Amino acid sequence: MRGIVLLSLRAGAFRPVSSSMMSVYDSVIINNVIFMSDFSSFSAEVGVKQNNSLWRRWNRIATIVFLLTAVLYVANTWSPSSYGIALEHFFGYSGSGPDLGTPRVIRSDEWVVATPLTQATVNNHFQRYNQTSLYKEDLRINYGLPIMDWGIIFKPTMWLYKFVNPAYAYSFHWYAIFSLFIFGYAFLFRQVGADPVIAYGLSFSLYFTGFSQFWWSEKGPIFAFFPWVILPLFARIPVWIKALLLYWLAVCWLLVDFYPPIQISLAFTGAVLLLAYRPELFKFKTCVILILVAGLASLTTAAYLWDYLQATAQTVYPGGRSVGGNHTFDRFFLSWFFPALNFQWGYEPTIAANISELGTVGMYYYLLIACFLDFSNWRTPWSDQKTRLRLLILGAGFLMMAAWMLLPLPDWVGKPLLWNHVQAARMQFAGGVLLTCLMFVAANSFGLKLSFLRGVILSAMVLFTWYYIKRLEDRSIFEELVFLFLVVMIYVGVRRQWFKPHPGFVAISLILAALLFGRFNPLQPAWPIFNHEKNEIIRNYDALASANNGVLAVQNLPGATANGMGFLSVSHVTPVPHLEFWRKQFPDLSATELNQIFNRYSHIHLTGEIDKPDSPQLDVIRVPFSHFSSAGRLPAQYVNFSSLPVKKDGEFNVEIKDDKQLVLKGWAPWQGPLQEHALEIMITPATIGEPKNEIMMRPDLPMNTNHQVSALNGFTLRIPVNGNVSSLCIVSLDISTGRRVLLNNPVDLPYCELKK
Structure with a gap:
């Protein structure tokens, strides 16, 4: 009888059952109509x-x-990776994002750490130690990497890497x-x-x-x-x-x-x-x-x-x-x-x-x-x-x-x-x-x-x-x-x-x-992650590294992305601390300071805002940009303008403004190679300290537009001042062509007045 009822139910048929059967089958009641379904222990085993x-x-x-x-x-080499963010915004490979969906910045553990370290493992021919890294770290870490x-x-799941x-x-x-x-x-x-x-x-x-x-x-x-x-x-x-x-x-x-x-x-x-x-x-x-x-x-x-x-x-x-x-x-x-x-x-x-x-x-x-x-x-x-x-x-x-x-x-x-x-x-x-x-x-x-x-x-x-x-x-x-x-x-x-x-x-x-x-993770092709020709940005990074004893020192490069692309980068992610390396770099730090700052899992950030290293949060170490870079500065000079360019483009914001310094972060519409990017500055009241123009990655800038604005067109300008700044004009200059463009000031910072 039970088997007949089970079969009739699976066929979609309805047959009334006696109350005694209620102990065997589950009841489904809809407006006093009873149907039977096989949910008891006995019927589950039979089922x-x-x-x-x-x-x-x-x-x-x-x-x-x-x-x-x-x-x-x-x-199609699809994957759920959000690495398209790095490809498009930090390395200039436009059109290398997902075939479907949106890369997620919040998934930085993947696109900033795990995937770049997988790239590094491939670059190291699947060996245990990362010879392409400044820190020569061990790749036997918490993330599973295809080390042979x-x-x-x-x-x-990683057996195919060798073949x-x-x-x-x-x-x-x-x-x-x-x-x-x-x-x-x-x-x-x-x-x-x-x-x-x-x-x-x-x-x-x-x-x-x-x-x-x-x-x-x-x-x-x-x-x-x-x-x-x-x-x-x-x-x-x-x-x-x-x-x-x-x-x-x-x-x-x-x-x-x-x-x-x-x-x-x-x-x-x-x-x-x-x-x-x-x-x-x-x-x-x-x-x-x-x-x-x-x-x-x-x-x-x-x-x-x-x-x-x-x-x-x-x-x-x-x-x-x-x-x-x-x-x-x-x-x-x-x-x-x-x-x-x-x-x-x-x-x-x-x-x-x-x-x-x-x-x-x-x-x-x-x-x-x-x-x-x-x-x-x-x-x-x-x-x-x-x-x-x-x-x-x-x-x-x-x-x-x-x-x-x-x-x-x-x-x-x-x-x-x-x-x-x-x-x-x-x-x-x-x-x-x-x-x-x-x-x-x-x-x-x-x-x-x-x-x-x-x-x-x-x-x-x-x-x-x-x-x-x-x-x-x-x-x-x-x-x-x-x-x-x-x-x-x-x-x-x-x-x-x-x-x-x-x-x-x-x-x-x-x-x-x-x-x-189901919309959260994208369908990102892995082909551009592991197979990419050198573009303008990569060539500029090569030039910066060559001029800096082979070490790439660029601010705002996230996590291990630069190392994943093959660079000996200061910016990196180190799952284990490298205290001996940092002790040699900063011998003036006490043992306590060294331990407190560097003895941690760390995202290493380069910044020009500090003179000595610090750790502002649990997994972040900041090190001074000036300590590692001899090639990361761009020309900047004071100029007394007699006239200003008619064309305006680019912009900057005031990050720090006090009686001793003015720190500006922005972007300029340079069109030439990175080494030909320069800034001309007119400031009131006049100052005597040397301005410092540092390269800053700007991943939010458009790529490959008709005026070639890219992530490398960002800058951080540091100007020593004495007192409040009443007016300022900044002009971007392409050295080889002489092209000059006036940058847009923030609304609360007046342009300088030219002498007639």
């Missing part, structure tokens, strides 16, 4: 057997689709990470009882969440490898095979991108899932074997990263940080259920945080399940010991994580689980994976009750949230209206017996997630 062929068919179809898409993706040493065994153009290898890496994510979580959700539609739907929904997408281009490998670490432990295979697979996959997971806060929290999620679904693994003998294997994987990772771990352990930043639980904003909690709550359609944050830090694993799926769960049917799952234990274990695990994320707990509370090394915001993804499993199991066990009254309550909740939170900020209601429209469509579809509610809820969540978050 798994009956759906094996369907599952295999789905996997075959998915594999074919992914392989065909991979050919298209890799052939014994560690490459554990970086399978093909790095653009194709880079693209393949990211498509492989995407594929590992989708298949891995689909298989994981399958293990907790999901049918093919729901398993793949939840996997894609998890991919299209704020935390996944906002951190994808850097931490995506951590997300993607996680399910593969625990999936072998679900399999009915000999324990020694489990052990081998666990060892290799765990080391892969740790080396492809080493970031303990996320990996520690995901390890807890994995342990909770295994305790709920494979409790036999926690028998003493098996548990000891698996713990030893996990320990061996950790030791292998530590051996590979030993120098990096030693160097960073005693740093000022990141050092040995210990954190407590964090009382996050209430709006972070609400965004688990209302994913678009804290940002505009264009990803502008509406609270004081950057968009990446606002990322949560929020899904409308959670809201739908919470609203339509059939609590009246609680006796059915609760009477089944296996289902009851799974709900209790998953619920307890999630509540523990939620407490760490939401409550101001002291760090000692988290020490037994190493959570004192996990900032609450970094637990979002692991908590989201567990919450997704918990919500699915609850829906699968209790059933769903889809009624008109519950739909009205849901609509009221959505509109109430929009009115009192988003309307006051003049926010769009687009996503709320789309959500409510889709809920109505699901209601109609279930009423007409077109489909069951659970897959419909997954579909709603996925559609909205793709709309909200």
Whole structure:
């Protein structure tokens, strides 16, 4: 009888059932009409057997689709990188941005650090030490880089680098990470009882969440490898095979991108899932074997990263940080259920945080399940010991994580689980994976009750949230209206017996997630990242470096981008400190000053605003431009103008104005080579100190326009003064052609008066 009902439901037919069957099947009620769906523990097990062929068919179809898409993706060398910002604005390669989408400045961990260091690894022929860097740093760091040493065994997504153009290898890496994510979580959700539609739907929904997408281009490998670490432990295979697979996959997971806060929290999620679904693994003998294997994987990772771990352990930043639980904003909690709550359609944050830090694993799926769960049917799952234990274990695990994320707990509370090394915001993804499993199991066990009254309550909740939170900020209601429209469509579809509610809820969540978050990461071709002819800006950088003993010293070049392009650049990112290098550069610093400034993970910035190095924020070191540059200055001289050029163009702003100096930052419409850029200055009252004209990168300037304004047309002009400046005229001069253009003054700074 049960099999007949199951088959009739899958065929879309409706047959009345007796009340005795209610203990076996979940009820879906729409205006007093009852439909049956197979959500009990017994029917789930039967369904798994009956759906094996369907599952295999789905996997075959998915594999074919992914392989065909991979050919298209890799052939175009696409990637989720935002490196187009550097290519277009800092290096002048116009038209080298994404084929689709917008590069995100906020993803600087990727386009300023990880991708340039990948370029540097390629430039160094995949060797361990970065010989193209001023600091000769070790590339065995937290970011997984394609170094061709014994560690490459554990970086399978990077195996192509040695055999093909790095653009194709880079693209393949990211498509492989995407594929590992989708298949891995689909298989994981399958293990907790999901049918093919729901398993793949939840996997894609998890991919299209704020935390996944906002951190994808850097931490995506951590997300993607996680399910593969625990999936072998679900399999009915000999324990020694489990052990081998666990060892290799765990080391892969740790080396492809080493970031303990996320990996520690995901390890807890994995342990909770295994305790709920494979409790036999926690028998003493098996548990000891698996713990030893996990320990061996950790030791292998530590051996590979030993120098990096030693160097960073005693740093000022990141050092040995210990954190407590964090009382996050209430709006972070609400965004688990209302994913678009804290940002505009264009990803502008509406609270004081950057968009990446606002990322949560929020899904409308959670809201739908919470609203339509059939609590009246609680006796059915609760009477089944296996289902009851799974709900209790998953619920307890999630509540523990939620407490760490939401409550101001002291760090000692988290020490037994190493959570004192996990900032609450970094637990979002692991908590989201567990919450997704918990919500699915609850829906699968209790059933769903889809009624008109519950739909009205849901609509009221959505509109109430929009009115009192988003309307006051003049926010769009687009996503709320789309959500409510889709809920109505699901209601109609279930009423007409077109489909069951659970897959419909997954579909709603996925559609909205793709709309909200699928636009965040671009499709950036990797070809121009690794294959670029020298253009005017690169040739100018070459000239500057040649005139400065081979060292490129240019202000405002971000992170490791210059080194990624092959330059021996002062501006760089050093994941480990180089105290001996800095001690030789600044011998007058005391040991305490040297340690406080330079003993840290650092973005090294060149600036003309200081005379000695400092560290204005945790991951930034500023060093004086004058210490490293003998070629970074441009001609500047005082002139008593008898007449001014008629043409005006360019502009500048006053950055510092006091009784001793005037600091101006701007751009000029020079057309000739960099070494022929000059400034003529007339100032009242006259001053006797020498003006200093320094090159300043201006990534906001247009590229390759008809008057050839580029990022190199920026300048920082420092003029010593005595007292207040009453008037000023600045003229840009192209030395070889004699072309002169008057720069536009700020509105509050008068032009100089010429003598008649």
